[in-house]
Amino acid sequence: xxxxxxxxxxxxxxxxxxxxxxxxxxxxxxxxxxxxxxxxxxxxxxxxxxxxxxxxxxxxxxxxxxxxxxxxxxxxxxxxxxxxxxxxxxxxxxxxxxxxxxxxxxxxxxxxxxxxxxxxxxxxxxxxxxxxxxxxxxxxxxxxxxxxxxxxxxxxxxxxxxxxxxxxxxxxxxxxxxxxxxxxxxxxxxxxxxxxxxxxxxxxxxxxxxxxxxxxxxxxxxx
Ligand SMILES: C[S@@+](CC[C@H](N)C(=O)[O-])C[C@H]1O[C@@H](n2cnc3c(N)ncnc32)[C@H](O)[C@@H]1O
Numbered sequence: 001x002x003x004x005x006x007x008x009x010x011x012x013x014x015x016x017x018x019x020x021x022x023x024x025x026x027x028x029x030x031x032x033x034x035x036x037x038x039x040x041x042x043x044x045x046x047x048x049x050x051x052x053x054x055x056x057x058x059x060x061x062x063x064x065x066x067x068x069x070x071x072x073x074x075x076x077x078x079x080x081x082x083x084x085x086x087x088x089x090x091x092x093x094x095x096x097x098x099x100x101x102x103x104x105x106x107x108x109x110x111x112x113x114x115x116x117x118x119x120x121x122x123x124x125x126x127x128x129x130x131x132x133x134x135x136x137x138x139x140x141x142x143x144x145x146x147x148x149x150x151x152x153x154x155x156x157x158x159x160x161x162x163x164x165x166x167x168x169x170x171x172x173x174x175x176x177x178x179x180x181x182x183x184x185x186x187x188x189x190x191x192x193x194x195x196x197x198x199x200x201x202x203x204x205x206x207x208x209x210x211x212x213x214x215x216x217x218x219x220x221x222x223x
Pocket of ligand 1 (some may be wrong): 059061062063065066067093094110112113116136139150151152155159207
């Protein structure tokens with residue numbers, strides 16, 4: 001997925017002009033630049049945006065899986081304190097920022113969408129936190145971190161299959177891998193240990209009116 005059909009000339013302005021600084025339902029301790037009900041983009045479908053040359057702004061939402069995983073880290077700082085964290089498919093950076101807030105030694109936020117780097121940096125700034133950002137597809141590569149976190153990345157059958165294979169391999173090499181998934185239906189239960197469950201807002205619910213149980217899983221290593 002590329003973010004813009006034409007490269008975005010000013011991603012910084014794009015994020016600031018199309019979002020509001022708000023706290024996601026499950027993480028009131030963080031403020032993020034998000035597309036809210038009073039933003040024009042709220043009423044536009046991904047297809048409408050594409051007609052304007054804009055790919056779906058995944059970075060403009062704190063997805064249910066990310067909110068649940070972020071809450072899990074904030075409530076269990078022992079998982080992250082002093083550790084090196086990779087927020088894979090970072091979007092707005094909610095999970096990585098929760099790790100930074102909970103005391104991580106280093107947080108890297110990686111996404112294939114270059115606008116995410118800008119959104120993550122603006123969101124880090126808004127919270128007085130520091131995270132590193134990179135635009136890259138890391139799937140299949142070895143990573144030198146203690147904990148890989150992936151919020152709401154299992155939203156597509158093909159992507160989920162690739163990710164689960166990669167995550168199992170990483171877990172086998174000693175990386176702790178945690179996923180947040182609101183039951184999108186692509187994750188097979190085998191090889192996963194449920195470590196938490198949180199009521200996170202459904203997609204298109206900025207106010208937390210339609211909550212859905214959203215699970216946090218630890219990936220077991222492949223045998
Ligand atoms: C549903 S959003 C989740 C964002 C964030 N983790 C959250 O929970 O709010 C999925 C994100 O995964 C990113 N993504 C998709 N495939 C990817 C890949 N192969 N490598 C890195 N990021 C990817 C998308 O660009 C998007 O930002």
